[in-house]
Amino acid sequence: MTLSLTKPRAGSEFWAEFRGHPAALTAAFVVAVIIVLAILAPLVAPQDPYDLASLVLRDARRPPGYVGMGGYTHILGTDSQGRDLFSAILYGLRISLQMGLVAGGIAFAIGALVGSTAAYVGGRFEAFVMRLIDLQLSFPAILMAFVVAALLGQGKSQLIVALTFSQYAYFVRTAHGAAAAERRKDYVEAALSIPMSGWFVVTRHILPNALPPLIVVATVQVASAISLEATLSFLGVGLPPTEPSLGMLISGGFQYLLSGRYWISIYPGAALIVLIMAINIVGDQVRDQLNPRLKK
């Protein structure tokens, strides 16, 4: 009895297909560069925007290319407090990414578990959980996040709670849909007939098989968490001024937009757009590749 060993592992096949799409590849590269820059911000940035001592108020609102009192060139200009914008953007990206990934990750974990458990248990529990999720999804995410953030006050962990709260429902619904389809499959019945425990069946059988659509939702939701965070910070209910995220940089420059000092808002805004777009393009490609119906 011979076995075909020609079929490559699923992962390498996935990557091979991914490489065939230049737009997705570029986007993935951009995301990777931004992540590396954000992680290495203290090394790359010419100035530490947290270090108040290094800020010179005389250098405030200078245009790109201005050589400041500190001796270095502000390639993207400075903001209203004399901070080097390039450095501030790098540090801002760091916070934005951190918020998006942490909130997205927590929402992913909660949503996957709640959704697949609801699908597995079924009956009244399922009906109750899913109607609750429907109710929450009928409000705009920004509204939910705004209310929670306003109630909890400013701060990193408060914001993570607010973001998670506005995101987890999407994961629950997706996980529930995928898990409900898996629940009816023979291999789940086979495991139950051994008998294996419900927890084992949910975590080892149903969840891994329900993962592909969740990964797609995760890419979209991380991007949306980042923009939500920026929005909340822009509106002033997000992070405290000591944690300058991209949203706060944008809002800080907002009042100077019409007076010709465009760079204070535009550059952080551009960074935000590039990051969110790149994540979305990668997410679209992942979705297309994981959707068996689009397979040739």
Next chain:
Amino acid sequence: MTAPLLKVTDLHTHFETRAGTVKAVDGVSFHLNRGEVLGLVGESGSGKSITGFSIIGLIDKPGRITHGSITIEGRELVGLGDGLRHVRGREISMVFQDPMMTLNPVLTILDQMTMALRAHESISDADARIRCVEALRQVRIVDPEQKIDFYPHEFSGGMRQRVAIAIALLHRPKVIIADEPTTALDVSVQAEILVEVKALVAELGISLIWISHDLATVASISNRIAVMRYGKIVETGPAAEVLGAPAHPYTRMLLDALPSRSRPGQLLGLDAGDKQASEMRIAHRPVQSQSGFVTVKHAVKRFEWPTSFCSRLGTRMNLVKPRSAVLAVNDVTFSIARGEALGLVGESGSGKSTLGRMVCGIYHPTEGDIKIDGASVISTGQQGRKLTTRVQMIFQDPFASLDPRRTVGQSIAEGPVAHGLTTRAGARGYVAKWLEAVSLDPAVADRYPHQFSGGQRQRIAIARALAMRPDVIVCDEPVASLDVSIQAQILNLLLTLRNELGLTLLFISHDLSVVRHLCDRIVVMYRGRIVEEGPAESIFETPKQPYTRMLLDAIPRLASEEPVLEEA
């Protein structure tokens, strides 16, 4: 001799895939005379369906006919492109395997048939109706004037297939290609359709290509048979000749793999005249008779629709009709002795699978109790939990019953580890032992299910069931989705294992010949009830109930089968 109606010469249909060229049809030549029925037999992947699709021009990209010719009455069809549309439906038409997939669920039968008519001729609504009613009458549909306005879901499977045949006949085609038309149907329905198709062919003088994996159905309908393997025809000739005196070893192997042609309990695939065969025959071990090892008492399974507050309110206000509960299993009582193999036979919807799932503790019986060696299989209460590991199950579809994201070793080991039959550290060795027991290389434990063929997966599923060291195994149609030769291997494996391990089997199947081959005793179910029960021999030789007799008569038989059975 007149020129043949349809002539296929050196046909090559290839599929270009990333992994290389797949030669689905690789040099096939045959002809079809007027009024003749040609049976095209082969196992899955032999290219028999692709041959049919090539003739009617329904090969999708990346497939294409790379070489060869197909002529109908001397006209070339290959390379006709869109011109084929004038041929398709009018001169050659096709009947597919699953009528539920080929009929549009949102259109009435009349609409669909009218559409088919208007593809080739313009016809008024009134005339179309008359033609369609006539066509339905031709395929023996009772009450065609009313039935024509029905939707496909209002028909049974057999009726739907009749409608599909009626549509294929609308334009009086010269050739009909039928691709596994009875595979999805129950034996009794299949028997009816076979009789009717035979009559229609004689009456209308059409030629038929009957594609099937089942030698017996092909034998019962065809004048000539062509056997395909790996995209090539290995043998062709008059039906009686091919089946009576097969020239090619592959044909012989296919025939020998049929359980109906060998003695019950004998390992399949061995030449009947072979001396070794009688030695290889597995004698039924004297069973230490412990009757009533598995007992099912007054088991009832009712599937009820969940009644929510809104639906109850709707029912009370007469807005919604209450949906009636489905009584899948209705007061069933039987027992299995230790070491016995009990066959559970019935057509689709008879409740046999539901009963099997209750015995295995997957479904909770609505009423009654199910015990193994005196202990309940499932705890009481509607959300009952399975209490024992002594009964395990083998499922029908080996592609669905293994978790695609877990390695074979993980799938086999999870139960034994959780129930203390082995330790996490010892799992590898334990899995290897059971993989060897089902004749698989223990090294395959790290592979994923998609790397295996259907037969190999079913072996893995058997290994998973055995690894729990059960006393009883419920087999739910374990060979129904497998090719004949693979089916023979799995049946042999079950026979051997049963003997070596002293297993008690509940073997659920719609295929009576398989059941007869494997089982000591047979229970016949019909609409949730047991209609007949008894030793295999007596059920087959002297069935008492008319339903059982009807089931037995419906099995298509090979002409050459009888002498073998008499010999036994």
